[in-house]
Amino acid sequence: MPLIIRNEAKPMVVEKISGKFKNLFETEPRLFQSPGRINLIGEHTDYNEGFVLPAAIDKTIVAAINLNSKKMFRFYSFDYEEYFEIKISEIEIQDTLWANYLLGVIAQFQKNGLAVAGIDCVFGGDIPIGAGLSSSAALECAIAYGINELFNFKLSKMQLVKMAQKAEHEYAGVNCGIMDQFASVFGLDKQVVKLDCRSLEHSYFPLDLQDYSIVLCDTKVIHSLASTKYNTRRMECEEGVRILIQFAPEINSLRDVDMDLLLEHKSELEPVVFKRCKYIIEENRRVNETCLALEKNDFELFGNLLYASHEGLKNEYQVSCKELDILVDFTKSRKDVLGARMMGGGFGGCTINLVSKSSEEEFIAAIAKDYLKRTNIILEVYKIEVSKGTSEIS
Ligand code: GLA
Numbered sequence: 001m002p003l004i005i006r007n008e009a010k011p012m013v014v015e016k017i018s019g020k021f022k023n024l025f026e027t028e029p030r031l032f033q034s035p036g037r038i039n040l041i042g043e044h045t046d047y048n049e050g051f052v053l054p055a056a057i058d059k060t061i062v063a064a065i066n067l068n069s070k071k072m073f074r075f076y077s078f079d080y081e082e083y084f085e086i087k088i089s090e091i092e093i094q095d096t097l098w099a100n101y102l103l104g105v106i107a108q109f110q111k112n113g114l115a116v117a118g119i120d121c122v123f124g125g126d127i128p129i130g131a132g133l134s135s136s137a138a139l140e141c142a143i144a145y146g147i148n149e150l151f152n153f154k155l156s157k158m159q160l161v162k163m164a165q166k167a168e169h170e171y172a173g174v175n176c177g178i179m180d181q182f183a184s185v186f187g188l189d190k191q192v193v194k195l196d197c198r199s200l201e202h203s204y205f206p207l208d209l210q211d212y213s214i215v216l217c218d219t220k221v222i223h224s225l226a227s228t229k230y231n232t233r234r235m236e237c238e239e240g241v242r243i244l245i246q247f248a249p250e251i252n253s254l255r256d257v258d259m260d261l262l263l264e265h266k267s268e269l270e271p272v273v274f275k276r277c278k279y280i281i282e283e284n285r286r287v288n289e290t291c292l293a294l295e296k297n298d299f300e301l302f303g304n305l306l307y308a309s310h311e312g313l314k315n316e317y318q319v320s321c322k323e324l325d326i327l328v329d330f331t332k333s334r335k336d337v338l339g340a341r342m343m344g345g346g347f348g349g350c351t352i353n354l355v356s357k358s359s360e361e362e363f364i365a366a367i368a369k370d371y372l373k374r375t376n377i378i379l380e381v382y383k384i385e386v387s388k389g390t391s392e393i394s
Pocket of ligand 1: 043176179180345
């Protein structure tokens with residue numbers, strides 16, 4: 001049987017985290033939440049200044065935070081059941097990996113000349129780690145938002161997003177784009193957001209899939225982007241731009257490159273770099289086509305675009321893995337699935353599936369059975385709701 005994870009009763013999570021805080025630090029914390037995200041389409045386009053189509057989900061990180069007078073940062077990870085502390089003057093990258101997400105954010109405030117005095121924090125939540133739902137971005141955003149409120153720094157939401165992204169670059173070693181942190185902070189209930197990752201202009205539209213719903217299937221292959229080829233992919237794209245700019249000085253990023261330009265200079269590019277660039281150009285086009293398809297309620301087309309995205313991610317961008325491909329391939333023979341693809345950075349994590357509501361349970365049972373047979377792994381399935389972004393819990 002697949003493990004179907006439904007939304008945990010949120011009040012329970014909040015109560016447990018604030019209870020643990022009071023127990024450990026004996027003061028009354030303020031509580032903040034920041035969600036994970038899905039991405040309908042537009043993968044690896046964010047750091048190429050392209051388009052993405054994410055939404056915040058009802059799986060969140062909850063952080064209880066308060067000031068202390070000890071000149072210390074004292075953290076407790078509820079899920080790892082681990083305590084960590086450091087003097088505020090000694091902030092630097094740590095061996096305790098989860099602490100780096102918090103310290104990375106604090107370091108950004110410091111770099112911006114905003115002194116963060118000692119704080120205590122207990123955090124935890126129900127975003128599965130390493131499943132491609134951006135648990136790390138959610139943690140960074142909860143901390144950034146919480147500190148901004150506690151110290152009344154009055155930074156804008158976009159400033160907080162950029163600081164959270166920098167924390168990931170500098171303290172987690174992943175040169176990520178802006179999508180995850182943006183979606184976590186700017187998510188709105190029942191809305192997906194189309195983000196132009198260059199101008200940061202964004203527009204929301206309601207996600208109404210009518211007879212279909214989104215089902216996430218978790219390979220349980222945990223991806224850690226720092227140890228994968230994420231940064232290499234980014235460099236390969238930059239290499240493409242470096243070559244192409246010699247022929248078209250007006251370009252800044254792959255966002256500006258069209259297929260004609262790329263094909264014209266195919267022989268100048270390493271075959272691998274050519275493939276990466278081709279995928280990005282096509283994926284950006286698919287984001288725009290998906291928006292049009294959703295406006296017209298053309299779910300068949302949306303589904304086909306999901307499959308096309310997966311093909312590109314698998315063959316040209318090469319960030320899929322055997323388990324993700326097994327899950328996507330399985331859906332192709334089923335009439336009740338309109339489309340599926342790997343989601344997020346890749347190398348493991350989840351697939352996103354567009355499934356007919358009427359046969360959802362049957363689909364889940366069938367894919368889990370097939371997956372177990374082929375991989376010996378028990379599939380986890382997440383049903384999600386599109387929800388609001390980072391906020392204080394009152
Ligand atoms: C990770 C990164 C994002 C984005 C995706 C791929 O989630 O954090 O910035 O690049 O991978 O679309």
